[in-house]
Amino acid sequence: MxxxxxIYTAEVEEKKSTFLAYLCPMNAFESLHVKLKNDHPKAAHIVWAKRFYNEFRQVVENNSDDGEPKGTSGPPVLNVMRGVELIEAGLLIVRYFGGIKLGTGGLVRAYGSSAKEVIAHAKLIPFLFKEILTCKTDYPLVPRFEHYTTTQNITVVKREFESDGVVWEIEVSEEEKEQFLLFAHTFERDGFKRL
Structure with missing residues:
Protein backbone atom coordinates (compact mmCIF):
# COMPACT_ATOMS: atom_id res chain seq x y z
CA MET A 1 0.00 0.00 0.00
CA ILE A 7 -1.90 17.83 -1.96
CA TYR A 8 -1.05 17.39 -5.65
CA THR A 9 -2.79 18.86 -8.69
CA ALA A 10 -2.93 18.24 -12.43
CA GLU A 11 -4.95 19.54 -15.38
CA VAL A 12 -6.21 17.55 -18.36
CA GLU A 13 -8.17 18.84 -21.35
CA GLU A 14 -10.46 16.56 -23.34
CA LYS A 15 -12.53 17.91 -26.27
CA LYS A 16 -12.64 21.42 -24.76
CA SER A 17 -13.67 20.14 -21.29
CA THR A 18 -11.16 20.92 -18.57
CA PHE A 19 -10.51 18.42 -15.76
CA LEU A 20 -8.71 19.73 -12.66
CA ALA A 21 -7.50 16.82 -10.53
CA TYR A 22 -6.60 17.11 -6.84
CA LEU A 23 -5.00 14.29 -4.87
CA CYS A 24 -4.95 14.80 -1.10
CA PRO A 25 -4.25 12.99 2.17
CA MET A 26 -7.45 11.69 3.78
CA ASN A 27 -7.28 14.21 6.65
CA ALA A 28 -7.53 17.07 4.11
CA PHE A 29 -10.32 15.57 1.98
CA GLU A 30 -13.41 17.22 3.52
CA SER A 31 -11.91 20.71 3.75
CA LEU A 32 -10.53 20.48 0.19
CA HIS A 33 -13.94 19.37 -1.11
CA VAL A 34 -15.61 22.40 0.51
CA LYS A 35 -12.87 24.72 -0.81
CA LEU A 36 -13.25 23.39 -4.36
CA LYS A 37 -17.03 23.91 -4.26
CA ASN A 38 -16.44 27.53 -3.17
CA ASP A 39 -13.57 28.17 -5.61
CA HIS A 40 -15.32 26.63 -8.63
CA PRO A 41 -19.02 27.58 -8.45
CA LYS A 42 -19.34 27.41 -12.26
CA ALA A 43 -17.86 23.91 -12.55
CA ALA A 44 -20.25 21.34 -14.03
CA HIS A 45 -19.18 18.54 -11.65
CA ILE A 46 -16.82 17.76 -8.76
CA VAL A 47 -16.31 14.01 -8.92
CA TRP A 48 -14.44 12.22 -6.13
CA ALA A 49 -13.16 8.90 -4.83
CA LYS A 50 -11.47 7.99 -1.57
CA ARG A 51 -9.82 4.99 0.08
CA PHE A 52 -8.99 4.73 3.77
CA TYR A 53 -8.77 2.33 6.71
CA ASN A 54 -11.46 2.20 9.38
CA GLU A 55 -10.77 1.49 13.06
CA PHE A 56 -10.75 -2.27 12.34
CA ARG A 57 -8.02 -1.85 9.69
CA GLN A 58 -10.46 -2.64 6.89
CA VAL A 59 -10.24 -0.75 3.59
CA VAL A 60 -13.22 1.57 3.07
CA GLU A 61 -13.86 2.88 -0.44
CA ASN A 62 -16.37 5.46 -1.64
CA ASN A 63 -16.94 7.58 -4.74
CA SER A 64 -19.36 10.04 -6.30
CA ASP A 65 -20.28 10.73 -9.92
CA ASP A 66 -21.72 14.13 -8.86
CA GLY A 67 -24.33 14.21 -11.61
CA GLU A 68 -22.31 12.58 -14.38
CA PRO A 69 -23.93 9.43 -15.87
CA LYS A 70 -23.82 6.63 -13.29
CA GLY A 71 -20.50 4.79 -13.17
CA THR A 72 -18.69 7.01 -15.70
CA SER A 73 -16.58 9.12 -13.35
CA GLY A 74 -16.30 8.11 -9.67
CA PRO A 75 -15.66 4.37 -10.28
CA PRO A 76 -12.91 4.96 -12.90
CA VAL A 77 -11.13 7.31 -10.46
CA LEU A 78 -11.47 4.73 -7.67
CA ASN A 79 -10.12 1.99 -9.97
CA VAL A 80 -7.00 4.05 -10.72
CA MET A 81 -6.46 4.48 -6.96
CA ARG A 82 -6.85 0.72 -6.45
CA GLY A 83 -4.42 0.05 -9.29
CA VAL A 84 -1.57 1.88 -7.54
CA GLU A 85 -2.70 0.63 -4.09
CA LEU A 86 -3.28 4.19 -2.86
CA ILE A 87 -4.71 4.34 0.67
CA GLU A 88 -5.57 7.09 3.18
CA ALA A 89 -6.12 9.43 0.25
CA GLY A 90 -8.86 11.17 -1.68
CA LEU A 91 -8.97 12.26 -5.31
CA LEU A 92 -11.29 15.05 -6.50
CA ILE A 93 -11.76 16.12 -10.10
CA VAL A 94 -13.38 19.42 -11.04
CA ARG A 95 -14.88 19.39 -14.54
CA TYR A 96 -15.62 22.45 -16.63
CA PHE A 97 -17.85 21.42 -19.54
CA GLY A 98 -16.49 22.58 -22.89
CA GLY A 99 -19.65 22.17 -24.96
CA ILE A 100 -18.84 18.80 -26.57
CA LYS A 101 -20.43 15.69 -25.06
CA LEU A 102 -17.86 12.96 -24.41
CA GLY A 103 -20.22 9.99 -24.18
CA THR A 104 -19.92 7.32 -21.50
CA GLY A 105 -16.68 5.82 -22.85
CA GLY A 106 -15.16 9.28 -23.25
CA LEU A 107 -16.07 10.22 -19.67
CA VAL A 108 -14.55 7.01 -18.29
CA ARG A 109 -11.32 7.67 -20.21
CA ALA A 110 -11.19 11.39 -19.29
CA TYR A 111 -11.72 10.85 -15.56
CA GLY A 112 -9.38 7.85 -15.50
CA SER A 113 -6.61 9.72 -17.32
CA SER A 114 -7.07 12.76 -15.04
CA ALA A 115 -6.61 10.51 -11.99
CA LYS A 116 -3.53 8.87 -13.55
CA GLU A 117 -2.05 12.27 -14.39
CA VAL A 118 -2.26 13.66 -10.85
CA ILE A 119 -0.95 10.40 -9.35
CA ALA A 120 1.98 10.48 -11.80
CA HIS A 121 3.01 13.84 -10.32
CA ALA A 122 2.64 12.71 -6.70
CA LYS A 123 5.35 11.45 -4.41
CA LEU A 124 3.97 8.11 -3.25
CA ILE A 125 5.35 6.73 0.00
CA PRO A 126 4.85 3.34 1.66
CA PHE A 127 1.88 3.29 4.02
CA LEU A 128 2.53 2.25 7.62
CA PHE A 129 -0.04 1.72 10.34
CA LYS A 130 0.63 4.10 13.20
CA GLU A 131 -0.78 4.31 16.69
CA ILE A 132 -0.79 6.92 19.43
CA LEU A 133 1.37 6.06 22.45
CA THR A 134 0.88 8.03 25.66
CA CYS A 135 3.55 8.29 28.35
CA LYS A 136 4.72 10.61 31.12
CA THR A 137 8.18 11.82 32.04
CA ASP A 138 9.46 13.74 35.03
CA TYR A 139 10.90 17.14 34.10
CA PRO A 140 14.61 16.10 34.28
CA LEU A 141 13.95 13.56 31.48
CA VAL A 142 12.27 16.02 29.07
CA PRO A 143 15.47 17.02 27.18
CA ARG A 144 16.36 13.36 26.55
CA PHE A 145 12.90 12.58 25.22
CA GLU A 146 12.83 15.73 23.07
CA HIS A 147 16.20 14.75 21.61
CA TYR A 148 15.01 11.19 20.93
CA THR A 149 11.79 12.24 19.19
CA THR A 150 13.66 14.80 17.07
CA THR A 151 16.55 12.56 15.99
CA GLN A 152 14.28 9.55 15.32
CA ASN A 153 11.65 11.62 13.44
CA ILE A 154 8.91 10.59 15.88
CA THR A 155 5.76 12.70 15.53
CA VAL A 156 4.82 14.36 18.82
CA VAL A 157 1.05 14.77 18.57
CA LYS A 158 0.67 16.54 21.91
CA ARG A 159 2.65 17.55 25.00
CA GLU A 160 0.97 18.63 28.21
CA PHE A 161 2.98 20.21 30.99
CA GLU A 162 1.72 19.19 34.41
CA SER A 163 3.00 20.04 37.86
CA ASP A 164 4.94 16.76 38.21
CA GLY A 165 6.04 16.18 34.59
CA VAL A 166 5.12 16.09 30.93
CA VAL A 167 2.49 13.88 29.29
CA TRP A 168 3.49 12.94 25.74
CA GLU A 169 1.33 11.64 22.91
CA ILE A 170 3.47 10.32 20.09
CA GLU A 171 2.50 8.66 16.81
CA VAL A 172 4.55 5.56 16.07
CA SER A 173 4.64 2.56 13.75
CA GLU A 174 5.10 -0.92 15.24
CA GLU A 175 8.86 -0.76 14.66
CA GLU A 176 9.14 2.78 16.09
CA LYS A 177 7.11 1.70 19.13
CA GLU A 178 9.48 -1.19 19.88
CA GLN A 179 12.54 1.09 19.55
CA PHE A 180 10.94 3.81 21.67
CA LEU A 181 10.01 1.39 24.48
CA LEU A 182 13.55 -0.02 24.49
CA PHE A 183 14.90 3.53 24.77
CA ALA A 184 12.38 4.56 27.45
CA HIS A 185 12.69 1.38 29.54
CA THR A 186 16.06 2.49 30.90
CA PHE A 187 14.38 5.57 32.44
CA GLU A 188 11.57 3.83 34.35
CA ARG A 189 13.32 4.28 37.70
CA ASP A 190 14.06 7.93 36.85
CA GLY A 191 10.44 8.94 36.20
CA PHE A 192 9.16 7.45 32.95
CA LYS A 193 5.83 5.66 32.79
CA ARG A 194 3.44 4.49 30.06
CA LEU A 195 -0.14 5.66 30.41
Missing amino acids: QTIEQ
Whole structure:
Protein backbone atom coordinates (compact mmCIF):
# COMPACT_ATOMS: atom_id res chain seq x y z
CA MET A 1 0.00 0.00 0.00
CA GLN A 2 1.07 3.58 -0.70
CA THR A 3 -0.03 6.99 0.50
CA ILE A 4 0.81 10.69 0.20
CA GLU A 5 1.63 13.49 2.62
CA GLN A 6 0.54 16.59 0.69
CA ILE A 7 -1.90 17.83 -1.96
CA TYR A 8 -1.05 17.39 -5.65
CA THR A 9 -2.79 18.86 -8.69
CA ALA A 10 -2.93 18.24 -12.43
CA GLU A 11 -4.95 19.54 -15.38
CA VAL A 12 -6.21 17.55 -18.36
CA GLU A 13 -8.17 18.84 -21.35
CA GLU A 14 -10.46 16.56 -23.34
CA LYS A 15 -12.53 17.91 -26.27
CA LYS A 16 -12.64 21.42 -24.76
CA SER A 17 -13.67 20.14 -21.29
CA THR A 18 -11.16 20.92 -18.57
CA PHE A 19 -10.51 18.42 -15.76
CA LEU A 20 -8.71 19.73 -12.66
CA ALA A 21 -7.50 16.82 -10.53
CA TYR A 22 -6.60 17.11 -6.84
CA LEU A 23 -5.00 14.29 -4.87
CA CYS A 24 -4.95 14.80 -1.10
CA PRO A 25 -4.25 12.99 2.17
CA MET A 26 -7.45 11.69 3.78
CA ASN A 27 -7.28 14.21 6.65
CA ALA A 28 -7.53 17.07 4.11
CA PHE A 29 -10.32 15.57 1.98
CA GLU A 30 -13.41 17.22 3.52
CA SER A 31 -11.91 20.71 3.75
CA LEU A 32 -10.53 20.48 0.19
CA HIS A 33 -13.94 19.37 -1.11
CA VAL A 34 -15.61 22.40 0.51
CA LYS A 35 -12.87 24.72 -0.81
CA LEU A 36 -13.25 23.39 -4.36
CA LYS A 37 -17.03 23.91 -4.26
CA ASN A 38 -16.44 27.53 -3.17
CA ASP A 39 -13.57 28.17 -5.61
CA HIS A 40 -15.32 26.63 -8.63
CA PRO A 41 -19.02 27.58 -8.45
CA LYS A 42 -19.34 27.41 -12.26
CA ALA A 43 -17.86 23.91 -12.55
CA ALA A 44 -20.25 21.34 -14.03
CA HIS A 45 -19.18 18.54 -11.65
CA ILE A 46 -16.82 17.76 -8.76
CA VAL A 47 -16.31 14.01 -8.92
CA TRP A 48 -14.44 12.22 -6.13
CA ALA A 49 -13.16 8.90 -4.83
CA LYS A 50 -11.47 7.99 -1.57
CA ARG A 51 -9.82 4.99 0.08
CA PHE A 52 -8.99 4.73 3.77
CA TYR A 53 -8.77 2.33 6.71
CA ASN A 54 -11.46 2.20 9.38
CA GLU A 55 -10.77 1.49 13.06
CA PHE A 56 -10.75 -2.27 12.34
CA ARG A 57 -8.02 -1.85 9.69
CA GLN A 58 -10.46 -2.64 6.89
CA VAL A 59 -10.24 -0.75 3.59
CA VAL A 60 -13.22 1.57 3.07
CA GLU A 61 -13.86 2.88 -0.44
CA ASN A 62 -16.37 5.46 -1.64
CA ASN A 63 -16.94 7.58 -4.74
CA SER A 64 -19.36 10.04 -6.30
CA ASP A 65 -20.28 10.73 -9.92
CA ASP A 66 -21.72 14.13 -8.86
CA GLY A 67 -24.33 14.21 -11.61
CA GLU A 68 -22.31 12.58 -14.38
CA PRO A 69 -23.93 9.43 -15.87
CA LYS A 70 -23.82 6.63 -13.29
CA GLY A 71 -20.50 4.79 -13.17
CA THR A 72 -18.69 7.01 -15.70
CA SER A 73 -16.58 9.12 -13.35
CA GLY A 74 -16.30 8.11 -9.67
CA PRO A 75 -15.66 4.37 -10.28
CA PRO A 76 -12.91 4.96 -12.90
CA VAL A 77 -11.13 7.31 -10.46
CA LEU A 78 -11.47 4.73 -7.67
CA ASN A 79 -10.12 1.99 -9.97
CA VAL A 80 -7.00 4.05 -10.72
CA MET A 81 -6.46 4.48 -6.96
CA ARG A 82 -6.85 0.72 -6.45
CA GLY A 83 -4.42 0.05 -9.29
CA VAL A 84 -1.57 1.88 -7.54
CA GLU A 85 -2.70 0.63 -4.09
CA LEU A 86 -3.28 4.19 -2.86
CA ILE A 87 -4.71 4.34 0.67
CA GLU A 88 -5.57 7.09 3.18
CA ALA A 89 -6.12 9.43 0.25
CA GLY A 90 -8.86 11.17 -1.68
CA LEU A 91 -8.97 12.26 -5.31
CA LEU A 92 -11.29 15.05 -6.50
CA ILE A 93 -11.76 16.12 -10.10
CA VAL A 94 -13.38 19.42 -11.04
CA ARG A 95 -14.88 19.39 -14.54
CA TYR A 96 -15.62 22.45 -16.63
CA PHE A 97 -17.85 21.42 -19.54
CA GLY A 98 -16.49 22.58 -22.89
CA GLY A 99 -19.65 22.17 -24.96
CA ILE A 100 -18.84 18.80 -26.57
CA LYS A 101 -20.43 15.69 -25.06
CA LEU A 102 -17.86 12.96 -24.41
CA GLY A 103 -20.22 9.99 -24.18
CA THR A 104 -19.92 7.32 -21.50
CA GLY A 105 -16.68 5.82 -22.85
CA GLY A 106 -15.16 9.28 -23.25
CA LEU A 107 -16.07 10.22 -19.67
CA VAL A 108 -14.55 7.01 -18.29
CA ARG A 109 -11.32 7.67 -20.21
CA ALA A 110 -11.19 11.39 -19.29
CA TYR A 111 -11.72 10.85 -15.56
CA GLY A 112 -9.38 7.85 -15.50
CA SER A 113 -6.61 9.72 -17.32
CA SER A 114 -7.07 12.76 -15.04
CA ALA A 115 -6.61 10.51 -11.99
CA LYS A 116 -3.53 8.87 -13.55
CA GLU A 117 -2.05 12.27 -14.39
CA VAL A 118 -2.26 13.66 -10.85
CA ILE A 119 -0.95 10.40 -9.35
CA ALA A 120 1.98 10.48 -11.80
CA HIS A 121 3.01 13.84 -10.32
CA ALA A 122 2.64 12.71 -6.70
CA LYS A 123 5.35 11.45 -4.41
CA LEU A 124 3.97 8.11 -3.25
CA ILE A 125 5.35 6.73 0.00
CA PRO A 126 4.85 3.34 1.66
CA PHE A 127 1.88 3.29 4.02
CA LEU A 128 2.53 2.25 7.62
CA PHE A 129 -0.04 1.72 10.34
CA LYS A 130 0.63 4.10 13.20
CA GLU A 131 -0.78 4.31 16.69
CA ILE A 132 -0.79 6.92 19.43
CA LEU A 133 1.37 6.06 22.45
CA THR A 134 0.88 8.03 25.66
CA CYS A 135 3.55 8.29 28.35
CA LYS A 136 4.72 10.61 31.12
CA THR A 137 8.18 11.82 32.04
CA ASP A 138 9.46 13.74 35.03
CA TYR A 139 10.90 17.14 34.10
CA PRO A 140 14.61 16.10 34.28
CA LEU A 141 13.95 13.56 31.48
CA VAL A 142 12.27 16.02 29.07
CA PRO A 143 15.47 17.02 27.18
CA ARG A 144 16.36 13.36 26.55
CA PHE A 145 12.90 12.58 25.22
CA GLU A 146 12.83 15.73 23.07
CA HIS A 147 16.20 14.75 21.61
CA TYR A 148 15.01 11.19 20.93
CA THR A 149 11.79 12.24 19.19
CA THR A 150 13.66 14.80 17.07
CA THR A 151 16.55 12.56 15.99
CA GLN A 152 14.28 9.55 15.32
CA ASN A 153 11.65 11.62 13.44
CA ILE A 154 8.91 10.59 15.88
CA THR A 155 5.76 12.70 15.53
CA VAL A 156 4.82 14.36 18.82
CA VAL A 157 1.05 14.77 18.57
CA LYS A 158 0.67 16.54 21.91
CA ARG A 159 2.65 17.55 25.00
CA GLU A 160 0.97 18.63 28.21
CA PHE A 161 2.98 20.21 30.99
CA GLU A 162 1.72 19.19 34.41
CA SER A 163 3.00 20.04 37.86
CA ASP A 164 4.94 16.76 38.21
CA GLY A 165 6.04 16.18 34.59
CA VAL A 166 5.12 16.09 30.93
CA VAL A 167 2.49 13.88 29.29
CA TRP A 168 3.49 12.94 25.74
CA GLU A 169 1.33 11.64 22.91
CA ILE A 170 3.47 10.32 20.09
CA GLU A 171 2.50 8.66 16.81
CA VAL A 172 4.55 5.56 16.07
CA SER A 173 4.64 2.56 13.75
CA GLU A 174 5.10 -0.92 15.24
CA GLU A 175 8.86 -0.76 14.66
CA GLU A 176 9.14 2.78 16.09
CA LYS A 177 7.11 1.70 19.13
CA GLU A 178 9.48 -1.19 19.88
CA GLN A 179 12.54 1.09 19.55
CA PHE A 180 10.94 3.81 21.67
CA LEU A 181 10.01 1.39 24.48
CA LEU A 182 13.55 -0.02 24.49
CA PHE A 183 14.90 3.53 24.77
CA ALA A 184 12.38 4.56 27.45
CA HIS A 185 12.69 1.38 29.54
CA THR A 186 16.06 2.49 30.90
CA PHE A 187 14.38 5.57 32.44
CA GLU A 188 11.57 3.83 34.35
CA ARG A 189 13.32 4.28 37.70
CA ASP A 190 14.06 7.93 36.85
CA GLY A 191 10.44 8.94 36.20
CA PHE A 192 9.16 7.45 32.95
CA LYS A 193 5.83 5.66 32.79
CA ARG A 194 3.44 4.49 30.06
CA LEU A 195 -0.14 5.66 30.41
